[in-house]
Amino acid sequence: MAAFGQAAVESAVLTGESVGAATGAKGAASKPYVPPPIDASMVTVGLSRKDLFSRCGEPRMRSTGIRDSKLVETVWYTTADKDQLKVELEADAVTLVFSSRTARANQ
Numbered sequence: 001m002a003a004f005g006q007a008a009v010e011s012a013v014l015t016g017e018s019v020g021a022a023t024g025a026k027g028a029a030s031k032p033y034v035p036p037p038i039d040a041s042m043v044t045v046g047l048s049r050k051d052l053f054s055r056c057g058e059p060r061m062r063s064t065g066i067r068d069s070k071l072v073e074t075v076w077y078t079t080a081d082k083d084q085l086k087v088e089l090e091a092d093a094v095t096l097v098f099s100s101r102t103a104r105a106n107q
Contacts (some may be wrong), residue, residue, distance in 0.1 A: 035060055037080040040099060048071075049092040059087075 038056045047055075052075075052076065059075035073089045081101070088096035 008031040033058075035077070037082075038077045038085070040077075040079045040083070040085050040097075043077075043085065043087055043094065043097050045094050045097060049089050049094075051089065052089070052094060 012095055018031060029040055042055045059077050060073055062073065062075045064073045070090050075087050075089070077085045077087065079085050080097075083099055083101040086096070086098040086100075088098075104107060
């Protein structure tokens with residue numbers, strides 16, 4: 001396909017082709033990537049971003065935002081016992097590890 005941008009999308013819609021890596025071949029639905037569960041004990045406050053991703057791989061979900069004029073990255077992992085682990089990073093280091101199961105147990 002020689003067209004780019006909006007023209008590529010419009011052309012693909014008219015011809016039934018797929019556009020972009022996420023759509024797969026000819027619009028066939030591809031399975032989303034589901035990262036394997038992690039061991040929550042591998043994540044500790046102070047761990048570098050590089051070490052976090054080296055130990056745990058890509059997170060299930062991630063977001064970024066600004067808090068107190070600092071960039072904060074939040075990532076979520078699923079643990080082996082089906083819990084959700086929320087990890088916050090500032091300045092490329094883990095600053096918060098939050099387990100939904102632990103929070104419920106402490107209520």
